[in-house]
Amino acid sequence: MENVALFAGALALLVYALAFASPYGLRVLTVAGVYALAAFGFQIVFGLGGALSLAQGAFFGVGAYVTGILGSRHGLGFEATFPLSMLVPLLLALPVGLAVLRLESHYFALATLGIAQVLHLLAVNLPELTGGSNGLAGVPAVVLFGWAVPRGLPMAGLVWGLVALGGLVGWRLTHGKLGRSLTMLRDDPLAAGTLGLDVGRLRLTAFGISALFAGAAGALAVHTQRVVSPEVLEFPVMVSILTIAIVGGRGRMAGAVLGAVLLLHLPEWFRFLERGYLVVYGAALLLTVLLAPDGLTGLLGRAAGRLFGRPARALPEAREPPPSVSEDGLTVEGLAKSFGGLQAVDGVSLELRPGSITGLIGPNGSGKTTVINLLSGLERPDAGRVRLGGRDVTGARADRLAHAGLARSFQAAILPEGTGVLEAVAAARLAVDPDAATAEAHARWALDRLGVGDLAGQSCDGLPAALRRRVELARAVVRRPAVLLLDEPAAGLTDGEKAELAALLRELAGEGMAVLLVEHDMGFLLPLAGRVLCLDRGRVIYDGPADGVRRDATVAAAYLGRAGDLQ
Numbered sequence: 100m101e102n103v104a105l106f107a108g109a110l111a112l113l114v115y116a117l118a119f120a121s122p123y124g125l126r127v128l129t130v131a132g133v134y135a136l137a138a139f140g141f142q143i144v145f146g147l148g149g150a151l152s153l154a155q156g157a158f159f160g161v162g163a164y165v166t167g168i169l170g171s172r173h174g175l176g177f178e179a180t181f182p183l184s185m186l187v188p189l190l191l192a193l194p195v196g197l198a199v200l201r202l203e204s205h206y207f208a209l210a211t212l213g214i215a216q217v218l219h220l221l222a223v224n225l226p227e228l229t230g231g232s233n234g235l236a237g238v239p240a241v242v243l244f245g246w247a248v249p250r251g252l253p254m255a256g257l258v259w260g261l262v263a264l265g266g267l268v269g270w271r272l273t274h275g276k277l278g279r280s281l282t283m284l285r286d287d288p289l290a291a292g293t294l295g296l297d298v299g300r301l302r303l304t305a306f307g308i309s310a311l312f313a314g315a316a317g318a319l320a321v322h323t324q325r326v327v328s329p330e331v332l333e334f335p336v337m338v339s340i341l342t343i344a345i346v347g348g349r350g351r352m353a354g355a356v357l358g359a360v361l362l363l364h365l366p367e368w369f370r371f372l373e374r375g376y377l378v379v380y381g382a383a384l385l386l387t388v389l390l391a392p393d394g395l396t397g398l399l400g401r402a403a404g405r406l407f408g409r410p411a412r413a414l415p416e417a418r419e420p421p422p423s424v425s426e427d428g429l430t431v432e433g434l435a436k437s438f439g440g441l442q443a444v445d446g447v448s449l450e451l452r453p454g455s456i457t458g459l460i461g462p463n464g465s466g467k468t469t470v471i472n473l474l475s476g477l478e479r480p481d482a483g484r485v486r487l488g489g490r491d492v493t494g495a496r497a498d499r500l501a502h503a504g505l506a507r508s509f510q511a512a513i514l515p516e517g518t519g520v521l522e523a524v525a526a527a528r529l530a531v532d533p534d535a536a537t538a539e540a541h542a543r544w545a546l547d548r549l550g551v552g553d554l555a556g557q558s559c560d561g562l563p564a565a566l567r568r569r570v571e572l573a574r575a576v577v578r579r580p581a582v583l584l585l586d587e588p589a590a591g592l593t594d595g596e597k598a599e600l601a602a603l604l605r606e607l608a609g610e611g612m613a614v615l616l617v618e619h620d621m622g623f624l625l626p627l628a629g630r631v632l633c634l635d636r637g638r639v640i641y642d643g644p645a646d647g648v649r650r651d652a653t654v655a656a657a658y659l660g661r662a663g664d665l666q
C-alpha cells in the first residue's frame with residue numbers, strides 16, 4: 100500500500116514537472132526537493148531520535164557556504180564541493196554533538212540554536228571569506244560529465260534524483276537497526292540503556308547523519324540560486340525544516356517529501372489572497388498539526404488502513420538466542436546511595452548466584468528500587484563494589500552492564516505506544532544482533548517462551564496489564580541474561596497468572612540464571628525464593644532463608660505501621 104502511494108506520488112510529481120510546471124513552478128519544485136533532503140536528516144535526529152536539534156538549519160547553511168566559497172572563489176567543481184559540503188557539517192557536528200548531546204531536551208535545543216547564531220555572525224563578519232552581508236555571487240552551475248546542468252527541468256531532475264537516493268538511504272536507515280534503536284531511545288531513554296543501547300553514541304550518529312543530509316541540501320540550494328548569503332543561516336530555514344517534518348509526519352521519509360512539497364507550494368496556491376495569504380497559510384498549518392498530530396502521512400496511513408485493512412505482518416521463524424556466558428553471578432558489597440540528605444541505600448551487600456532466586460523485600464520507600472537502579476546502572480553508587488561475571492562493574496553505564504549479562508524489568512511495565520509487540524521485544528536485541536530481522540526472530544522465541552507467541556503480530560497499545568507484564572518480561576528474557584532483576588513482576592496478576600510466572604522463574608533459574616525479585620507479595624515470593632533480604636531505610640535488616648522471614652521480629656517491626664504490609 101505504502102509503495103503504491105509512493106509510486107503514485109512520484110508519478111504525479113513527474114507528470115507535473117514534465118507537462119504542467121512553468122519555469123517558476125520548476126524552481127519552486129527544485130527548492131522543495133532541496134528542503135526534502137534537509138528534512139530527511141532532521142527526521143532521523145528529531146523524528147526518530149527525539150532530539151530537537153535546531154542545528155539542522157546551521158548545517159544547511161554550512162553546506163551552502165562550503166559550495167559557495169569553494170565554487171565561486173576557488174572555482175572548484177561539483178564533484179569536489181558536494182562531498183565537502185556534506186563532510187564539513189559532519190566534522191562540525193561531531194565535536195558539537197559530543198559537547199551538547201547529553202543536555203536535557205530544551206537545553207539541547209537552545210544549545211543547537213546557538214550554533215546557527217554563531218555561524219550567522221561569522222558569515223556576516225568575515226567578508227573576505229564569505230562576502231559578508233551581501234554574500235557571494237557567481238556560484239557555478241553543477242557540471243556533470245562535462246555538461247553544465249541548466250536551471251529548470253534538468254536541475255529539478257538532478258535535485259529530485261538526489262532526493263530519491265537520499266530518501267532510499269534514509270528509509271533503509273529508519274527501518275534498520277539504527278532507526279529502531281533511535282525510536283527506542285526516543286520513547287524510553289532509561290529503558291534503552293538497560294537494553295544495551297549506547298545512548299550517547301546513537302544520538303551522535305543521528306546528529307552526524309542529519310548534518311550530512313543538511314549539508315547536501317545546502318549545497319544544492321546554492322547551485323539552484325547561484326548565490327550564497329547569510330540568509331541560509333537564518334532561523335526561517337530551520338523553522339521550515341521543522342514544519343516540514345511535523346506536517347509531513349515525524350520520522351517518515353515520505354513525510355519529509357510531502358511536507359516539503361506542500362510547504363513550498365502552499366504560499367503559491369494562496370498567493371491570490373494577497374496579504375491575507377499568511378493568515379490562511381498559518382491556519383492551514385495549525386489545522387494540520389491539530390487534526391493530524393502524527394502528520395499527513397500518518398493520517399493518510401490510518402485512512403488507508405481503515406479502507407483497505409492492515410496488511411498482515413510477515414512474522415519471522417522463532418530462533419533461540421545464545422545465552423550470556425557467565426559462570427559467576429553478581430556480588431555486591433557495601434552499596435550506598437543518598438539523594439540529598441536522604442540515605443536511600445546504606446551498605447547493602449548481597450550475592451546472586453547462578454541458578455538462585457533471591458527475594459528483596461522491605462516497606463515502601465526502603466530502597467529496593469534504588470538497589471535495582473544501582474545494579475542496573477541507572478544510578479551511580481556513592482560507595483560499594485559490584486562484581487558481575489567475575490569483573491568489577493562498579494559505576495558502569497547501563498548499556499555496559501546489559502552487555503555484561505544483566506537484564507531488568509521496571510515496576511511500571513513500559514512498552515512504547517504505537518509499537519508492535521514483536522518490535523518492542525526485538526528492541527532488546529538490537530545492541531547485540533547483527534540486524535533487525537535476527538532480533539525479531541529472537542524476539543519471537545522469547546514471546547513463545549513466555550506463552551504469548553500469538554501476540555507477536557499485535558500492537559502494544561491497549562494490551563491488558565497481565566499481557567504487558569509478560570511482554571516486558573520477554574524483553575528481559577530475550578537477552579538470555581546471566582542476572583535478571585525483576586521489580587514487582589507479580590503486581591496486578593491473578594493467582595493463576597502468578598503461578599505461571601513462578602513456574603517460569605523457576606525454569607529460568609533452573610537454566611542457570613541468577614534472579615533477584617523485588618516483591619511485596621509474600622505469598623508469591625516466599626515459596627519461590629531460596630534466600631530473602633529485607634531492607635529498612637536502606638539497610639539490610641534480614642538476610643536469610645525465605646521461611647524465616649515471617650518469624651523474624653525485626654522484619655515484623657519494620658513493616659508495622661508502614662504503608663507496605665507483610666501479606
Ligand SMILES: Nc1ncnc2c1ncn2[C@@H]1O[C@H](COP(=O)(O)OP(=O)(O)OP(=O)(O)O)[C@@H](O)[C@H]1O
Nearest residue numbers: 438441443461462463464465466467468469470663
Ligand atoms: N531519584 C531520587 N531522588 C530523590 N529521592 C529518591 C530518588 N529515588 C528514590 N528516592 C527516595 O529514596 C527512598 C527509597 O526509594 P525506593 O524507590 O528505592 O524505595 P522502594 O523500597 O523501592 O519503595 P516502593 O516499595 O514504594 O517501590 C525513598 O525515600 C525515595 O523517595
